[in-house]
Amino acid sequence: MSLISTETRARFRRNRSLQIGLLLLLLLLVLTFIGPLLLSADPLAVDFGQSLIPPGIDHWFGTDDLGRDVFARVVTAAKVDLQIAIMCVLLPFLIGSAVGLVSGYIGGKTDIVLMRLVDILWAFPFYVLVIAIVGSLGPSIANMYLAFTLVAWISFARIVRGEVLLVKRMEYVQAAKVLGYSHLRIILRHVLPNAITPAIVFMMADVVLTILAVTALGFLGLGIQPPTPEWGVMISEGRNFIFDGWWGSLFPGLAIVYVGITFALLGDGLDDFLRPKA
């Protein structure tokens, strides 16, 4: 007796993307949460005598211009970057989905007004709006959450609304209405579970775009502020010493690529897993 059906298990076994994605995610989580405990080097310790040492046995990823261990910094930065990227996806997901749900379910004037707002916001290029908001509020984690939420909710609202419009016409929803269930109950019990899957799948892909945007803000000096290790800032700082120490920029970038590939595969795999094609 298993809770997971054999059909589901078979589907998982066939899904190479999901398997590799989960494996990479597991490794990422281990490195992020356990890694910092095992580090011998202090990611913040400055030592001018040790500056710009190439990668080697003592310093796997070399040291930066201040003599700080790049490996220690890349590992420490993982927590910061992942936390921000995930919050910057989760918040827009929650708000966008709620708006999409309400807009699609109620329809009528509410729907028109909300979707008009989405249309207008859609015209602003993502980076432009995020940079303008964070830039004017000043760089801080809270402001980044705010900026990404203000900008990114529209994608989720659109996706969920589209699904709700389809689900609304389904027999079981119609039946629930006939039975006189409250709107809240219908939304939560019947509409939401059937409309949210594409948004969840999109969320994975959105992590990829978001981690790129978050680190880009750091690179431009509008994100996390030094000396806190952050991948984008590290690339930007390393760039000043690129002739004498290419490793300062290379490794944090590879870390971003790793995260990107992990979530791209997860998104891909989840898509196949949750929405099996006929």
Place this chain on the structure above:
Amino acid sequence: MTLSFINHMKTGQAWRRGLFVATILGSLSAPLLAMPADAANLRVAIAEDALTLDPIASSDNPSIWTELLIFDQLVRPSKDGTKLEPGLAEKWTISPDGLDYTFTLRDAKFANGEPVTAEDVVYSLQRAAGEKSDWARFFKPVTKYTIVDPKTVTLHLDKPFTPMLNNLALFSASILPKKEVEAKGDEFFKMPFGSGPFQVKQWTHGEKMVLAKNANYWQSGKPAVDEAEIQIINEDNARVLKLKAGEIDAIVGIPFNQVSQLKADPKLNVGVANVFRTDLVQLNTKKKPFDEQRVRQALNYAVDKAALVKGVLRGNGKEAVSSLPVMAYHNSDLKPYPHDVAKAKALLAEAGYEKGFSASMLVPSGDVTYRQVASALQSSLKQVGVDLKLQSIEGTSQYSTTKAGNYEMSLSYTTSDTIDPDQLIGFTAVNPERANAFHTEWKDDRVNELYELERRTADGPEREKQFKEMEAHVHDGAPFIFLYHQGVPYASRKNIEGFAVLPTSNYRLEDVVVK
């Protein structure tokens, strides 16, 4: 298997998009095909573009440097920054009571061939003291102008104000062609000209400015180049690479860690200008424990300034003794606070902080040198039990933050626009004044008193004594951690002669010869 967000992009509103490639290509070809290459004789690269060329609205260095190439002032600082020399005024006299300044103009012409007259002088200075000017304060002491004849003008003051002559050497006191400015208004400053060695020929914001030789320039034989192109190359490394590749003839600003390597390059001339600049840490004396002089002195003892000059500046600078740059009336008897951890600890203990304390320091973001200095200060202060938290802040917000008093320590610097120490003593040590001792709120009655005196005392040994005493008070009072005077490294290719950054941070391209 598809990347899932592609699907969602497709389900978005935009199913029916196409052919925009053609649209964009259409708009692309026109501007790209325009504009032929400019044959420039001298190509200089700097980091930032000028923002405006209106002298009374400028406060950023690139604008100021360019204005000094286009406009003349009545007097100007000598190249070594030690005295004033004739500019548009051939000679001048100051009445014994210090109230009347009479200038005799030389036979100079604006780039359009019109002569420079006393009327232009009065117009320009009144404009500089007027409504729209950011610099009005510097020229308000002049209460009346008398045009004696077209080549002679007298400025009248109500009470003696010794810094006046130096203020007239400021870029904001540039002499403009009255007729042109009145006729064109703000438009004039888009492509301005004056009586200086160059005039603006082309200005592509953020990219480059082409300066053409002013054929009517009063110094015969100058400028030696027909055109000077100022290119804007933001990134330090890119500037160096382009200089090495010969795409650029001269650059200002070299990363300190590359200076010695460039000096070894046989194709280049490298220099380091000792500009009027002091890097320091502001200490908010309104907050504990910085209200305590012994604590402030202890912090000065705790920092190894020589190590900073060596490690961060790579030797391209000098330790500081006070908030004043090494300039006229500098008190050379003062010695930098030595690096003395024991003394620092003793002073902290005396002040009741034997266990140390923790504090936060504002650090301007994006600056490579400051990033290194901040980290070094953090580890230095740890040795005396001070736990320093770094708080990164955008350069433009830093000033308003410290002004509002919302800080404990702040890593910053001051530069002097004039060769007279009056501007910086007023800015960094006098309270109340416009910056209340550069936002430290430090107050020294003797300094305030001497400041009043200095401004009324004619230049000479008496005034020198006053400045030296003030500097000594600043040194002892230690409202700042005095760090160093950072040099500005610059370089040019071997075939360029006479390119140099002056102590006033600008460069005189009229003296440059391309071989």
Place this chain on the structure above:
Amino acid sequence: MEILKFTFGRLLQLIPVLLGITLIAFLLLRVLPGDPATLILGNRGNAEDIARLTTQLGLDRPLWQQYLSFLGDMLRGSFGQSIAYRSAVGPLIVERLWATLALVGFSTLLAVAMTIPLALLAALRKNGITDHAIKIFFVAVMSMPAFWLGVLVVLLLSVVYPIFPVSGYGDTFIDRVYHLFLPALIIALGTAALTIRSLRSSLIDVMRADYIDTARAKGLRQRVVLFRHILRNSLISTISVLGVHTSWVIGGTVVIESVFAIPGLGYLLVSSISARDYPMVQGLTVTFAVLVVAINLITDIAYAIADPRVKLS
């Protein structure tokens, strides 16, 4: 006639969108912390100077008045007065517009040039090694930060092997193509990652479709079939992906322009933000949005003309 009506209808629909864009851009910058007048004057101003500038900038007036004058400035094309540059925002933006458009256009061209052969290859070798290699390469590319790629590519192709210029924009047409090649290529790689996948899958779909068999039955050579029928039909859907992606590309120029010091809108945006030049940021935000709207409008109309299957509604 039909198409004129369609165009007119779309233009009418745009009026509230454009108004909305200006309102959002306007409100966005009112949250600016700190007093702009103090920021502008920096260490040279005293209280009197600050008060004077505040009045000059109109910051002491009620919000709705400020918005109306912002709209007025926009209609006059000035977009207000830049704080940093002390001159009208509009002409400064126009000056920088071309570099950004050139970058967007060039990168799109490169993306198309990469997409067609690679997608064909992947579709023809469906599930083969080439197909997988292309897929894996572009998944990796999509995960690479453009600024990081930029830094590394410059190190490799401009410093170690000095083939391309380090940064800048150039003077002549050829010179500009040369300068823009690396930044355009980096943007194009990201675009191609999307379009190759899209074109590949629609190629596979179309190849299955019946009319291809009909064409084959008529005896045309296989290559002609491939190009004339399959490609044309599949490109239509790919172009729509490209269209949606334009907004992303335009946004991406902000970062790439900063890395390669290309004097375009994005570079101006970043420098204006650090200079706290909020009328400029405001003007740029509106410009970017209008650019996206305009490109979408033009593509919609062109698409409606090109593809009769699209209902004009």
